[in-house]
Amino acid sequence: MEKLLIENLENNTEDKIAVVNKIIKFSNVDGPGNRIAIFFQGCNIDCAYCHNPETISIGSNEYTKNYSVTSLLEEVEKVKHFIKGVTVSGGECSLQYQFISNFFKNIKLKYPNLTCFVDTNGTLDLSKDLFRDFIKYTDYFMLDVKAWKSDDHIKLTGINNDNILKNLLFLKNSNKLFEVRTVIVPGVLDNETTVEKVSEIISDTEINYKLIKYRSIGVRETKLVGINSPTTQYMENLKKLSLSFGIKNVVII
Ligand code: SF4
Numbered sequence: 001m002e003k004l005l006i007e008n009l010e011n012n013t014e015d016k017i018a019v020v021n022k023i024i025k026f027s028n029v030d031g032p033g034n035r036i037a038i039f040f041q042g043c044n045i046d047c048a049y050c051h052n053p054e055t056i057s058i059g060s061n062e063y064t065k066n067y068s069v070t071s072l073l074e075e076v077e078k079v080k081h082f083i084k085g086v087t088v089s090g091g092e093c094s095l096q097y098q099f100i101s102n103f104f105k106n107i108k109l110k111y112p113n114l115t116c117f118v119d120t121n122g123t124l125d126l127s128k129d130l131f132r133d134f135i136k137y138t139d140y141f142m143l144d145v146k147a148w149k150s151d152d153h154i155k156l157t158g159i160n161n162d163n164i165l166k167n168l169l170f171l172k173n174s175n176k177l178f179e180v181r182t183v184i185v186p187g188v189l190d191n192e193t194t195v196e197k198v199s200e201i202i203s204d205t206e207i208n209y210k211l212i213k214y215r216s217i218g219v220r221e222t223k224l225v226g227i228n229s230p231t232t233q234y235m236e237n238l239k240k241l242s243l244s245f246g247i248k249n250v251v252i253i
Helices: 002-011 069-082 093-110 129-137 150-157 162-173 191-202 230-245
Strands: 018-027 033-039 065-068 085-089 115-120 141-142 177-184 208-214 250-252
Touching: 018 069, 018 093, 033 069, 033 093, 065 069, 069 162, 085 093, 093 115, 093 129, 141 162, 162 177, 162 191, 177 191, 177 230, 191 208, 191 230, 208 230, 230 250
Parallel strands: 033 085, 085 115, 115 141, 141 177, 177 208, 208 250
Antiparallel strands: 018 033, 018 065
16 A cells, blocks of 8 residues: 555655645644644545544545645744744645655745654655655654554554554654654553553653543544543553653653
């Protein structure tokens, strides 16, 4: 599946327009400090717990808006005095990596004090040469590691996690990883193994680990029927497990 997707991306020379689902002008949950968060339309997977299913379909629809790099820079211009940086999210924003590379390159030229962050599901192999500029102009990535075990990942998203685990190491070793995120779903995923393995890998770094409580509100009715949110005690135990590996910043949300 990924091979097909990469070929499509390589053939897609049209990087002048991005399809955006929404823009939050001031967000303090999408990276460090106050940031403008831009949610690109389109995702390449379909997570059972997706809280933004309206961002999954690829291409424009009645709720999206098309932006050129120039018009998106105008949005940044309006808030530049009040933000620390720009975060691109989705959907899966890396599907529009050519546009984002160009956008971030322009941010670096016009607003050198602003940082550029990418929030990604990590399903595309970012070590590939075609992503070189995307990596170069992005200061930091925030990466979802939804499940360590491939079977769990397939159950949750429909695809394996090979590229995600590869990206975890690649971004860590490139000093480009700001944060790892795991949604904790009790009774469905082996959360302990995921937290343990991720913590082991990032233990010798400053990388943050965000443990996100699964919440059923907003999840499509046909998915994860009857699954409850984890208890506070369960989340605290996972946090303790992560801290035992020496992680400096573990946050529960
Ligand atoms: S990666 Fe994010 S946007 Fe895509 S389906 Fe999963 S939760 Fe939804």
